Amino acid sequence: MTTPRFRPQFDPATLSKSRRFERMFLVNLRVNKCISNIGKAVLTCMIWPRFVAPFRWEFSRKPLPLGWPNGGGKPFAGYKILQLSDLHVGRVRPDYLAGVFTRCLEEKPDLIVITGDLIDYDIGNIEILERLLQPLLAANVPDGILAIFGNHDYHEYSWRHNGKRSASRSIQKRLVKLLHRLNIRLLRNESHRISRGGADLVVVGLDEMWTDRADAPKAFDGLLPTDAILCLQHNPDGVEFLRSHPWQYMLCGHSHGGQANFPFLGPMYVPMKHRQYLHGLFDFPALPSQPIDRRHMYVSRGLGYSHPIRLRCQPEATLFTVVEA
Numbered sequence: 001m002t003t004p005r006f007r008p009q010f011d012p013a014t015l016s017k018s019r020r021f022e023r024m025f026l027v028n029l030r031v032n033k034c035i036s037n038i039g040k041a042v043l044t045c046m047i048w049p050r051f052v053a054p055f056r057w058e059f060s061r062k063p064l065p066l067g068w069p070n071g072g073g074k075p076f077a078g079y080k081i082l083q084l085s086d087l088h089v090g091r092v093r094p095d096y097l098a099g100v101f102t103r104c105l106e107e108k109p110d111l112i113v114i115t116g117d118l119i120d121y122d123i124g125n126i127e128i129l130e131r132l133l134q135p136l137l138a139a140n141v142p143d144g145i146l147a148i149f150g151n152h153d154y155h156e157y158s159w160r161h162n163g164k165r166s167a168s169r170s171i172q173k174r175l176v177k178l179l180h181r182l183n184i185r186l187l188r189n190e191s192h193r194i195s196r197g198g199a200d201l202v203v204v205g206l207d208e209m210w211t212d213r214a215d216a217p218k219a220f221d222g223l224l225p226t227d228a229i230l231c232l233q234h235n236p237d238g239v240e241f242l243r244s245h246p247w248q249y250m251l252c253g254h255s256h257g258g259q260a261n262f263p264f265l266g267p268m269y270v271p272m273k274h275r276q277y278l279h280g281l282f283d284f285p286a287l288p289s290q291p292i293d294r295r296h297m298y299v300s301r302g303l304g305y306s307h308p309i310r311l312r313c314q315p316e317a318t319l320f321t322v323v324e325a
Contacts, residue, residue: 049260053310055096057303059103060318062281065325066228066248067292068199073228075197079322081230082109085253086117086302087132088152090125094132100303101135104317111143111194112136114184115253115300116150116208116234119175126174130182137182143194145184148205150234150254152306166211187232189215191223201322204247205232214238220245225289236277236299239284246287248325250297255279257301260311267313279313292325 064081066073082104087097119125136145153175154166166172179186187205194201202223207213214233223229223246231247233239235254242250257279258267270278277299284295301316 049309049311054305054308054315055093056310057100057315057317060316062298062318062320063323064230064249064320065292065296065323066201066230067290067325068228069226069291071324072199073322073324075199076201076228076322077324079196079201080107080109080111081320081322082107082112083115083251083298083300083318083320084112084303085115085251085300086150086256086304087114087119087129088117088304088306089119089129089132090122091120091306091308092304094128097132097303098135100317101132104319105135105139107319109141109319111203112141112145113203113232113251114145114147115232115251116148117152117253117302117304118147118150119153121152121155121171123171123174126171126178129175130178133182133184137184146192146203146205146232147179147184147186148232148234149186149188149208151208151210154208154211164212167213187219188213189219191219191229200228202227202229203232204229206234206238206242209233209235209238214241216242216245220247225287226291235272236297237273239277239282239297240274243284244287246290248286248290248292248295250295251320252277252297252299253302255299255301256305257299257313257316259305259307259313260309261313262311 066076089097119129154172176186185192187203188207191202191204194203204219206216206219225246227246229247231242231250233242233250233252236252239250255270255272255278258270261267267278279299279301282297282299284297286292286295298318300318301313303315303317
């Protein structure tokens with residue numbers, strides 16, 4: 001006959017008498033359930049913004065109103081411009097960015113603009129960027145790819161590395177050579193004119209303002225208020241010193257939309273002076289001599305991140321369709 005196995009019994013309430021919190025947790029079912037639910041919520045809040053939200057991107061569609069004298073912009077009606085911003089290649093997962101590019105190319109844009117922060121400042125990230133850009137180059141976008149630099153393309157935020165001397169550093173030089181070799185037009189305080197059917201669209205690109213290299217008079221030199229001008233400026237703060245120049249629509253990035261927007265607290269860190277330009281569309285008065293009523297600035301939430309977290313702020317790629325203002 002087999003002897004039954006002894007299973008010791010214990011009384012949790014008695015054994016935890018000297019440990020009040022443990023006793024309350026084990027004995028009081030309401031407290032047990034409350035603490036368990038709080039733990040689950042905290043764990044979910046940690047997992048979602050770190051491992052899910054940074055990669056649940058949104059494909060946005062926006063009209064882009066531009067004005068030509070005497071309604072001369074009909075050749076550009078329906079012209080599609082894809083804005084990609086803040087890729088942060090090297091910090092952001094390459095497979096995620098590759099998937100975004102594949103989806104965006106399905107829309108067959110006429111022009112692609114990259115509004116800064118192509119890489120996270122490291123020598124190895126230039127090779128990763130080259131591989132990621134290959135599908136965009138192979139897509140034969142009619143008017144190609146235009147790009148400007150952001151602060152991360154020079155360095156990050158350290159005063160020791162920013163400034164005019166940052167352009168002479170080897171990583172920055174290699175990035176410039178890569179874009180030139182890939183036939184991506186880098187705009188550094190200069191303009192690029194696109195012609196269709198007798199009408200012109202001018203794209204102006206500003207260099208990075210944190211490095212003290214943004215030169216608006218040079219970028220807008222020779223342009224008229226009647227020109228249909230799309231301005232590319234990485235940091236939305238730049239709109240304050242560009243108000244007197246004859247752009248009609250401005251595309252920016254940099255802010256990541258705040259990246260982590262906490263309920264009641266808002267974004268915890270925004271590297272901008274003018275925090276009101278966090279993301280979205282903003283209107284400004286037009287110059288008296290311009291053939292439009294209002295000017296517009298769109299601030300993209302970007303695709304990447306400085307730190308791998310997103311909360312209540314989806315990454316985005318934006319497709320603009322030109323309409324005559």
